[in-house]
Amino acid sequence: MPQACIFDFDGIIADTELLHFQSFQTVLEAHGAGFDWETYLKVYIAFDSSQVFATAFKNAGLTDMPPMAALIDQKVEAFEKLLENAEVPPLPGAADAVRLAAQNGPVALCTGAERRDVLPLLKGFGLLDLFQAIVTAEDVTISKPNPECYQRAASLLGIAPADCLAIEDTPGGLSAARGAGCQTLAVTTTHTREQLLDFADIVTDSLVNFPAILAT
Numbered sequence: 001m002p003q004a005c006i007f008d009f010d011g012i013i014a015d016t017e018l019l020h021f022q023s024f025q026t027v028l029e030a031h032g033a034g035f036d037w038e039t040y041l042k043v044y045i046a047f048d049s050s051q052v053f054a055t056a057f058k059n060a061g062l063t064d065m066p067p068m069a070a071l072i073d074q075k076v077e078a079f080e081k082l083l084e085n086a087e088v089p090p091l092p093g094a095a096d097a098v099r100l101a102a103q104n105g106p107v108a109l110c111t112g113a114e115r116r117d118v119l120p121l122l123k124g125f126g127l128l129d130l131f132q133a134i135v136t137a138e139d140v141t142i143s144k145p146n147p148e149c150y151q152r153a154a155s156l157l158g159i160a161p162a163d164c165l166a167i168e169d170t171p172g173g174l175s176a177a178r179g180a181g182c183q184t185l186a187v188t189t190t191h192t193r194e195q196l197l198d199f200a201d202i203v204t205d206s207l208v209n210f211p212a213i214l215a216t
Contacts, residue, residue, distance in 0.1 A: 001215075002105070002163055002165035002183055003105050003163040004105045004107065004157050004159040004164045004165070005105070005108075005165045005166075005167065006110050006153045006154070006165070006166045006167070006177070007101075007107065007108070007110070007167045008167060008170075008173050009109055009111040009113055009121075010111065010112075010113055011169035011170065011187070011189040012091065012167055012169055012187060012189065012207070013094045013098065013125070013127070014089075014090055014091060015089075015091050016088055016121070017040075017045065017190055019079060019082045019086060021037060021040045022082060023075050023078035023079040023082055024040075024052055024056075026074075026075070026078040027053075027071055027074045031057070031060075031062065031065075032062065033056045033059075033060035035056060045170050046170045046172025046173050046175075047112060047143065047172070048112035048113070048137035048143035049071075049072045049075055049076075049114060049137060050072065051143060053065070053068060072114065076114055076116060076117065079117055090125050091189065091207065093209070095125055095126070095127060096207075096208075096210070097167075097210035097211075099127075100210060100211055100214065101210075101214070102130040105159075106133075106158075106159065107130055107131050107132060108131060108132060108134065108135065108154075108157050109122070109131050109133070109135065109153075110150055110153045110166070110176075111136055111137070111149075112136075112143040112144050112173075115136040115138055118134075132156070132157055133156035135152050135153045135156070144170075144173050145171075145172040145173070145179070147178075147180035147181075150176050150177045150179070161182045162181050162183070164182045165182065165183045165184070165185055165214075166182040167187065167207070168184065168187070169186065169188070169191065170191060171191065171195065171196065171198075171199045174196065174200050175199060184202070185202045185203075186202070187206065188203065
């Protein structure tokens with residue numbers, strides 16, 4: 001049994017990936033650098049905002065990119081507007097999984113999203129106070145799939161990465177966790193079981209199954 005659990009946010013705790021995709025397109029399409037949903041899932045889903053913008057402009061063959069901070073601010077504003085008209089509940093089993101993990105040891109969040117994207121939702125779900133550490137895009141030099149974010153999360157918890165269970169839904173996120181030396185649990189929220197098998201120690205279709213997994 002792991003001594004600590006480190007949760008991803010988008011696609012693990014909340015189903016917000018489509019909103020992130022739409023908010024990126026709000027900004028990128030104005031510059032001729034947009035892409036479709038399938039491309040987002042294949043290329044961009046584990047990236048933080050700066051990685052998305054840099055890669056999208058490069059893939060579109062554009063060299064005149066606005067300041068990164070301005071692009072990120074525009075994306076966050078677009079995301080917040082979408083949230084105003086969207087109901088975003090926790091994914092099935094996610095809230096109970098965080099609460100159970102917190103009963104068994106320290107819990108961290110490790111996400112490539114911006115801090116201001118996730119804190120209001122965590123607070124609304126009643127989960128914010130359960131996290132001893134929160135690592136977002138602002139807290140690392142390079143986000144997922146680089147392992148720095150998981151190394152930092154484990155360090156903040158004071159637990160060796162090998163004793164931490166990382167819960168992720170993308171190959172990029174799982175690669176980051178494995179690169180840091182964490183145990184890995186994949187949830188098939190955004191990718192198929194076959195796409196995740198090579199990156200995870202355990203694959204499950206839902207965090208509803210988390211109590212049984214944690215007990216093994």
